[in-house]
Amino acid sequence: MKPLVGLFGAGIVPPQRSRAYRPEIDGLRAVAVIAVLINHLDPRWLPGGFLGVDIFFVISGYVVTSSLLARRDGSRWQFLRRFYGRRIRRLMPALVVNIAVVSALFSMVVSPLDDFFAPVMRTGMAALFGVSNLYLLRQGSNYFATDNYFNAFMHTWSLGVEEQFYLVWPAVLLLCGLGVAGAGGGALRRLKIGSLLLLGLSLALFLGLSLRGNPERAFFLTTARFWELTAGCGAYLLHRGSGSAQDLGQRLSLPRWRQPLSLLAALALLVVLMLPEAWRMATTLGITALTAALLLLLRPSTGLGRWLCHPVSLAIGMVSYSLYLWHWPVIVLARWTVGFNALTLLPVLVLITLCTALSYRLECLFRYGNLAIPGLGRPGLAYPAITVLAAVFSAGLQGPLLGKLFLGKRSHTVGTTANMKRIGGTTVDTVHCFQEPTDPIARLDGPDPCTATAQQDLPTLFFLGDSHTHVLIPLGEKLLASGRFNVAFMARGGCPVPFFSRWGEAAPVPPRYRRCRPYADNEVRRVLARLRPADRVVLVSNLAGYLSRPKGPERLSAEASYAAAVRQLDGRVRRRGAELVLFGPLPTFPQKKIGGPLTLCQPEWFRPAWSLGPQCQPVLRPRRQELAAIASVQRLQERISADLPGTRLFSPFDSLCPPEQQVCASVRSGTLLYSDETHLTNAGALLLYPRLMAFLADQPEGEPPPS
Secondary structure, X not given: XXXXXXXXXXXXXXXXOOOOOOHHHHHXXXXXXXXXXXXXXXXXXXXXXXXXXHHHHHHHHHHHHHHHHOOOEOOHHXXXXXXXXXXXXXXXXXXXXXHHHHHHHHHHHOOOOXXXXXXXXXXXXXXXXXXXXXXXXXXXXXXXXXXXXXXXXXXXXXXXXXXXXXXXXXXXXHHOOOOXXXXXXXXXXXXXXXXXXXXXXXXXXXXXXXXXXXXXXXXXXXXXXXXXXXXXXXXXXXHHOOOOOOOHHHHOOOHHHHHHHHHHHXXXXXXXXXXXXXXXXXXXXXXXXXXXXXXXXXXOOOHHHHHHOOHHHHHHHHOHHHXXXXXXXXHHHHHHOOOOOOOOXXXXXXXXXXXXXXHHHHHHHHHHOEOOEOOOOOOOOHHHHHHHHHHHHHHHHHOOOOOOOOOOOOOOOOOOOOOOOEOOOOOOEHXXXXXXXXXXXXXOOOOOOOEEOOOOOOOEEEEEEOHHHHOOHHHHXXXXXXXXXXXXXXXXXXXXXXXXXXXXXXXXXXXXXXXXXXXXXXXHHHHHHHOOOOOEEEEEOOHHHHHHOOOOHHHHHHHHHHHHHHHHHHHHHHOOOOEEXXXXXXXXXXXXXXXXXXXXXXXXXXXXXXXXXXXXXOOEEEHHHHHHHHHHHHHHHHHHHHHOOOEEEEOOHHHHOOOOOOEEEOEEOOEEOEOOOOOEOHHHHHOOHHHHHHHHOOOOOOOOOOO
């Protein structure tokens, strides 16, 4: 115990390890957290490093089951009270301090007007109560999306999964008759059967969600992750679940094969960590099975186990929780300030190390107590109280203290990305009017939150389509302010309206987009029910992107499907005295770079000009090349509008790349027009206003719109 005194700090007295303690598991924790760290530093260095979290899940199932089965308390209440007391002391103090400190720092360097501010702060608040995974799922977050590179609390989703597991697992043991004095062999058999049943059900849910186009639910839901934790439980029950001193290897006479098998499993685990993220479902299955196998095979005295028990491995494994807590916020705060690149890598690593060391001292202080502070290790009411205080502080930073800590220039105009759009003073915004492709289909009844009305007798512009409709909401605000139109928006990512088979008529619809047809049909019915004479239905989608994927006969089939869908909708709209408008293709700016908040393109004293990200640099393309890229789609829409008397084509291209320019640019006068290669920023959307108003007023192009 003497070598650990410096780590724990003076006066902190860790308890003696039990005979069941397996130091090689701490070494395996070190492998997991280092894998996550490398992946978060740069996914290209270790593409599957995010699977370190899955290794943690399996280890947690093993360790928690081991701890619970070692207890024989006098009553069920005592069993639960002592378990949750240990978990709270282990997790909460370091987490609460992390969220409070990072929230304060985030408020200092991120403008309160930035669209990222509120979601990030709310993620931190949700993490305090162990539900950040559910909050992120509700927000439609994709863990691997580049937007989440800027959420300082994104990593807390895994803590939510584990804490929700802790709520359920002790109850499962009690239902099986374990955890209290007098439990017999029958109780252990019931736990084995129950664990196997839960593993099977959870694994079926994970596979079903993954294969049916719901990868976000498969990733964030505890019920879809339960099988990984119960795999750890199963490993313990196989290893020592008999209650005897013999482990599985001894019972199966495997000592000769244990070392080569463990080495083979470890090599396979490293290979899986190097596989690309696109193989996520298979690699998750593989890493879980391999981790469970290593828990069965490893021994501290031989081979690989001896390396995992090296003092360096043990030290990293012991601080793995604190390292996991702090590494991601430090990286994210660097992205918001000095930038995260080769120049700042070393300072970031040093800061991560320092924060980890301080957090670990705090973790040990509350976990093991201190000779000078009697009673510090007792959870009591103090732990819930500090959690509530941290939540109140975080809420204050989003309410009465909003912007009070911000250290940047308050004169900046804040741009926005595709994350959040809104029409001020109305309920037309991203939350109400944008859906992910896997979201349930909205009902038709009730008031429509996605319609903004200036005057009841004005014609309404109904904008329908995919995410390219969503980014036009700022344009809708200006149309509404003109006093000539009411506006309505509804968008669903990857789902054009009207629905057409962009993969070809004979090709199946991918599972992720299986709700596109019912969404489009639902929106058409909803709009037709509200449509009045002089209204216009504006169809906006990434048609050029959809039609660029199929080739040959499939492309012709997709074009025919689109034309037929528009023709059918044209007839239904004309019967109501309204008009259909096809929104033409925009310039595109293919680029390989991380997108992100546009405020990152505004220099501050803490964000020097040299640190501005690649998304702040203009992308240039010859105008002739841009026109050639959209020519086939433009001709298709022109043919359709010429054939249908109730349909017109609006061409926005010249608003973003005027004819007098030989080069199209994603930036104009220092302002970003695109948040990625195809989606407009607010500034880009507003450039369409003069031409669109002239079009709606039936004026020749180039004439000023009516005032």
